[in-house]
Amino acid sequence: MSEDGYVGAPTKGGKWGCALAALVAVPIGIFLMIVDALGDCAPDVPCGKGFWVHVALPTIVIAILVGLPVRWLLNRRNR
Secondary structure, three states, X not given: OOOOOOOOOOXXXXXXXXXXXXXXXXXHHHXXXXXXXXXXXXXXXXXXXXXXXXXXXXXXXXXXXXXXXXXXXXXXXXX
C-alpha cells in the first residue's frame, strides 16, 4: 500500500488535537456552566437561559477551533 493512502490508526496529530481540545474546553465548559447556573432570571420576565446555546455550543466551538488546527499542523509536519 502506498504512503499517500488511508491511515487507519489514530495519527499523532489526532491524539494531540483531541488532548489539547479537551484540556482547553473542559475548564471553559465548567466555567460557562457555573455562570449559567448563577444567572437568575427575574420573576414574570421571559428569560433567554438555555444550556445548549449558552454552554454546550460555545464549548464545542472552542474545542473544534483548538483541536482541528493542532491536528492539521501536526499531521502536515509529520508527512
